Amino acid sequence: MNMSVALPVIIPLLAGALSVMFWRSHFAQRALGVLGTGAMLAATVWLLMETWEHGHVVMEMGSWPAPFGIVLVSDMLAAIMVVLTGIIGFATALYSLSGIGKMSEKFGYYPLLHLLLAGVNGAFLTGDIFNLYVWFEVMLVASFALLILGGERSQMEGAIKYVTLNLLSSMIFLTAIGLTYGLTGTLNMADIGDKLSTVEDTGLITVIAMLYLVAFGVKAAAFPFFFWLPASYHTPKVAVSALFAGLLTKVGVYALFRVFTLIFNQDVDYTHEILLWVAAATMLTGVLGAAAHYEFRRILSFHIISQIGYMIMGLALFTPLALVGGVFYIMHHIIVKANLFLISGITFVMKGTHELKHMGGIYRTNPMLGVLFLIPALSLAGLPPLSGFFAKFIIIRAGIEAEAYWVVAVALVVGLLTLYSMIKIWAEVFWKAQPEGVEGELRDVSSGPMIWMWVPVIMLALMTVAIGLYGEPIYQMAAMSAEQLLDPSQYIEAVLGDSRQ
């Protein structure tokens, strides 16, 4: 029995439970935060190595055999996503040491952090569609509580939009699960994929597929369901919004990747054509929204949306190379985007604002931070030799090979506009002179507990450079996951194995 597949869920649950138990001690909670996420990161790396070796790692929870019990399944895509969760979770826990605020700690910041990570990992690893819904809800509860920690007016406003839309998406998701169960009589995703390939009525399947598209589209902030994201992501604590930006929408993208390769692969011409349009519209609206804004985290939030478009484009083209590109893009994006949010936290401590107009001159006082910003920013825009260049390059090449020229054109224009946005932040925050009537530096960010803000930022920036310079192993992993995604029989075989006649 291979334990590696359950540990990424069990460890954060245990760490979360322990940090509720020691709720009186701030020190114990912080220590559990770092140790728990560190242990989780180690467990996820172990899972990745196991998955790399065996292809699939499966565990039937409670020893109830599939397809009746709940299985945890790790294929290459899930393993990659779980490792990224480990990295971002660990980075956030380190960053939180710099001071998430005594009030936040008192109201359960750390237990919620662990619960959120458990929810994200559970969603990546589960092989059961209803269990996926449960993990989504776990995530939603934890993220809602994290979103309103601090209790400011703007936070409440953002949180209400966030919760309303996500609940709506959950309802649609639940409806889709009901229809799926009615059609196939099973909730195990491998079993559903297996049974649907023999169902005659492809029209009904397509309808269900569209319900899933809407449900996961809301979670992933795809066009036209993206508006909750820029309304809420700029309101919570910086560490929280970095965590959300890195992970939450990507769970939606992951779910799209999962169901539109494993389950809905009958009528690809129809479903994936729609996905392609969604991808193009998502890219465009995201980047145009960002161009119009002058608040640091709002700009970054809109860029999450446009980047989601590239990932969905990889899925929609549905060629081996495109899926490699999509997976590669997710890996690059999670690290870069979380890092940009963390950097916005450092500039906030320096200047006391997120408004670009009121910032300036940081490059002169702190050139190191300028460089650290440029690495993820230029990577996001897709400049070589950083990680984003290869991610975009693979996707666009796949688009050209698939002769989807118009979507390639959109992707290129969006890349250019992303560069414009990043240069805008660079010019306003770092390059231009300090505006008159604004204080220089409010607080020293290079001493005391503030040091902890730099550690994850440097760590993630180094990863961005490393993915760019030594991209080959990352590409190999993405290639293996794409190969598995395009051949769902491997997944079905791994889960159901000998229980099928």
Next chain:
Amino acid sequence: MNMHSLILRTAGHFLLPLLLLFSVFLLLRGHDEPGGGFIGGLVAAAAIVLYLFSMDIRSARKVLRVDPRDLLGAGMVLAVVSALPAAFLGQAFFTAQWWEFTAPVFGEIKLSTVLIFDIGVYLVVIGSVLTIMLNLAEAED
């Protein structure tokens, strides 16, 4: 928060131990028959809340003896820990482990990790319901 009702106060005093006993009965009965940690926890929490209504917030905290958040934490740890024994025996997480033995008075007794999980749920439900209720009651005062 005092209702000043003699009937309610007297009833509250008598009902508290009865309801708590009943909640434990429900918890243990859930092993093989309808019942279980969740419903048991709700009954226990309701018992304390009834006591809170009939008396006041201070005596309710006193009769509870521990902070409800400690119950919440302990319950969560128990629930997660109950998943682990199976792993040491080389089985999948959450696989139920059973220990059967005969005790002089009670006859045959069956203990299991399922029971530990249920006790965890029981404590989590009491802890979370009472954390909310006591905070609301205090906010009102």
